[in-house]
Amino acid sequence: MPKVAQGTGMPAGAPPRGSRRGPLSAAVGVFGELFLTAGVVLLLFVAWQLWWTNLDAGRTQEAAVEHALEGFSAGPPAEPAEGPALEGDTFAVLYVPRFGEDFARPVAAGVGLDVLNTLGIGHYPETQMPGEKGNFAVAAHRQTYGEAFRDIHKLREGDLVYVQTAKGFYTYAYRSTQIVHPSSSEVLAPVPGRPGKEPSEAVLTMTSCDPPFTTKMRIIAVSVLESFTPAADGPPVAIADTVAQARK
Amino acid sequence: MYAWIFRHLPGPLWLRLLISVLLVGLVILVLMEYVFPWANQFVPWTDSTIGMVLPR
Numbered sequence: 115m116p117k118v119a120q121g122t123g124m125p126a127g128a129p130p131r132g133s134r135r136g137p138l139s140a141a142v143g144v145f146g147e148l149f150l151t152a153g154v155v156l157l158l159f160v161a162w163q164l165w166w167t168n169l170d171a172g173r174t175q176e177a178a179v180e181h182a183l184e185g186f187s188a189g190p191p192a193e194p195a196e197g198p199a200l201e202g203d204t205f206a207v208l209y210v211p212r213f214g215e216d217f218a219r220p221v222a223a224g225v226g227l228d229v230l231n232t233l234g235i236g237h238y239p240e241t242q243m244p245g246e247k248g249n250f251a252v253a254a255h256r257q258t259y260g261e262a263f264r265d266i267h268k269l270r271e272g273d274l275v276y277v278q279t280a281k282g283f284y285t286y287a288y289r290s291t292q293i294v295h296p297s298s299s300e301v302l303a304p305v306p307g308r309p310g311k312e313p314s315e316a317v318l319t320m321t322s323c324d325p326p327f328t329t330k331m332r333i334i335a336v337s338v339l340e341s342f343t344p345a346a347d348g349p350p351v352a353i354a355d356t357v358a359q360a361r362k
Numbered sequence: 363m364y365a366w367i368f369r370h371l372p373g374p375l376w377l378r379l380l381i382s383v384l385l386v387g388l389v390i391l392v393l394m395e396y397v398f399p400w401a402n403q404f405v406p407w408t409d410s411t412i413g414m415v416l417p418r
Binding site: 143148159163166236238296321332 | 363390393394401402411
């Protein structure tokens with residue numbers, strides 16, 4: 115720190131050293147310090163985005179999962195539960211063993227930044243709900259704010275993705291990944307990539323940024339509904355530990 | 363500027379160093395908790411969604 119270097123070795127009560135410098139040199143000095151400060155602040159901003167936001171979001175998302183699971187165990191909600199959820203309502207929990215043994219994240223309604231920057235995973239409101247024929251499409255950050263889909267590119271054929279709602283557990287099997295332009299909204303269609311076509315299967319579409327640390331393109335991972343486990347039967351064996359842990 | 367602030371801190375050298383560290387820490391905390399979250403709304407590179415207009 116410059117202030118330490120310049121301030122050491124001065125006898126207490128000495129006249130301010132600045133008075134020995136000309137006004138121009140003093141002004142240049144202040145400018146220099148301001149520029150250095152601006153540089154440090156920008157670096158801090160990057161640190162905040164890449165690191166600090168994860169701390170905040172991590173706590174929020176953990177609490178949201180716990181809260182959602184409590185709600186689920188209180189029994190299935192009074193029908194009809196199919197109505198459009200309020201933006202920011204956590205209605206599901208996503209488990210992806212490939213993303214980590216303890217990966218359990220809340221899925222909230224809406225893909226506004228107020229959802230993605232706090233709860234993490236947001237559901238595109240125009241798309242279908244878990245288990246419904248059509249496309250259950252969700253978005254999340256690849257970096258920052260909990261970076262729920264940081265490892266989305268690591269999904270391999272055979273990987274299973276679990277969606278828990280009040281009704282039970284939907285098991286999706288990962289099928290394919292593609293990189294598309296941010297405007298390619300056809301991937302959100304009931305049959306991904308074929309807008310207007312009548313869906314015959316239930317798919318899960320996860321979207322995030324690509325390449326990492328940019329927003330140039332979008333990475334799309336599609337999985338297909340394989341099975342459904344009613345809540346009464348308990349979680350599928352593969353995620354039993356994760357569910358128990360998330361519930362605390 | 364920083365030298366001027368440092369000279370005007372009270373106490374012996376060790377105390378002034380301590381105060382400086384605390385001040386720097388405080389500034390960083392204020393930036394992280396209040397300034398950056400606010401400034402973030404002007405940053406264009408946080409979008410991870412697909413265009414919202416759905417073809418029907």
